[in-house]
Amino acid sequence: MKKALKVMIVLFLSLTACGKKEEEIQEVEEEPVVVATPEPEYETIENLITENETEEDTQEEEEPAAEETRETAEEERPLDLDITFMSSTAIYSAVYNMIMNPEEYVGKYIKIKGFFAVGESYTGEEMYGCIIPDATQCCVQGIQFLWKGDHVYPDDYPEIGTNIIVQGIFAYDRVDEYTVAVRLEDADMFIE
């Protein structure tokens, strides 16, 4: 299981642009974002977790928690979205929806849980992600996270496959017209 996960992660994350930490966090826009993409192709197996198509129109999302300013990530900042309470059926769907409509979530402080996994981006950098399978375990979603502070792999990181909880600021980059790299920045990671 863990080996399969690692293989999958390598594939899934291999095209993620890892070195875009410096990029600005995009502000969430009030109106639905119209992204000028042609009819999106479905993901290839390499892109499932982090790269996804975006839609022409996005759906309206509401926030369950109180809204706060999102200029900077703060430790005491309350969560905008906490999906750790969900079962794997729902959590998988929640993450899927996030990935399909990333504009809705940009800048939000999100908490997810899943398995720890390691992969490699096409820049050759190592990346660390949180993997969420669905109930039948045949479908998998995942999000890269950037653990804040100085951490070294493998010493500071847990073993691959460990249950972890990650909370961070949602961000994404458009890799090309069809693919999107999704991650949680300034993240805290806890072992469950």
Place this chain on the structure above:
Amino acid sequence: MALITCENVSLGYEGTAIVENLNFTVNKNDYLCIIGENGSGKTTLMKSMLGLMKPMSGKILFSDGLKQNEIGYLPQQTMVQKDFPASAYEVVLSGCINHLGFHMHYAKKEKKKVISAMKKLNIWDLKDKSYRTLSGGQQQRVLLARALCATETLLVLDEPVTGLDFETTKQMYQLIDSLHKSGITIIMISHDPEATRKYATKILFLDHEIAFCDADEYFGRKS
């Protein structure tokens, strides 16, 4: 007064004619029995009269105010129907469908028809019973009541006593006869020579030679 007239009617399937050059008239208050071997075209003729099939050639004419959709039809039952989950009342009510038009509900007039038809045939006490729990004879009476709701003039019955026991068969014929006596024209496909002899006023015999005549004539009775 003529109700239905068949002029040079030919009936068949896929180019092959079973019946050719059929000419006869059904008058008001007739009790016509259509008899003949299986496959001789009796049901085909009945279906053509009802508009369920087109005759290969010839014309079927309706007169004296009779409309094709105001004929009461009692077809042979299918297995599915025998097991259908509906109340007897619902089945009889569906006989009024030709008057529903675009309304969502049946009018009081239709519902009265249902009540009177079911009372006439002595099945009003069965109205809430599930159709599939009824006996063969009871089901036939429900279907007959349904046919009555569709018409005030003409009943067309396809072997109405198939599968019924002796007593029930007798009762069924008596019912049909009393309907006839109350002024309804009857056209019936029958395999029962005795009943035909007893009740029919006209005979249509379908075979290589077609015979259409008075029952008295057919059975050699003196009037």
Place this chain on the structure above:
Amino acid sequence: MMELLMNYFSYPFVRYAFIVGVLIALCSSLLGVILVLKRFSYIGDGLSHVAFGAMAVSMVLGIVQQKMFVIMPITVIVAVLLLRHSSDSRLSGDSKIAMISVGSLAIGYLLMNTFNTSANISADVCTTLFGSTSILTLSIEEVWLCIILSLAVIGIFVFLYHQIFAITFDEDFAKATGLKTEFYNFLIAVIMAVIIVMAMNLVGSLLISALLIFPAISAMQVCKSFKMVTIVSALISVICAVAGLLFSILGATPVGSTIVATDIIAFLIMFIYGRMRK
């Protein structure tokens, strides 16, 4: 528990899932009564495989979020063509339907693998055939489409209830008394295709038959009139869909099979109750 549920329901995708799920369950049960009584269940099953094939075509063309807009027309057309021939003799179309059914399934799977447009083939196949999470991952267009179509179908059933009853009980008699049976058969074919495509989102195409048939058959174990059969069938279907959805979300089970499992339990309950009453 309540708080947990409230938490879940604060998410739009959960709310959508329940709204659409209830509507689909309602429509399916109404259609199911007709399918069972007209002995068309195998057509329903065949059409669900055609829908799968159509989905494969849609994927190959790169249409993902709006796939319903491709699947729906294709399935409707096939439904109309199939039903046209089956109204004459119910069994002669049997092998035709079997061929189309299995053929669609095979070609659909072949297409999806050949064109490699999907990131995770087995995931797509799994979720489309079994509906593990599809109801929870609908795009907003799909949600609206389902709502509008479901309400239309329900409206048709309500307004044309007596005609549909007449056609289902005795098509010959209905035709003889002037009902335009070809039109109603066409309407039923279209509704069947529409519901099957929508239900594919709820329980997956392999399990659609169950969603259609079980509530109807359960109701028929107990009810005496057609009206009661329709109402009870709808009630059972909606209750089971809600229960199944809740259980699968809370209990981390695949949505489709959970709903079908609750349908089966409901059937067993009605069956036993029906026998006891005799």
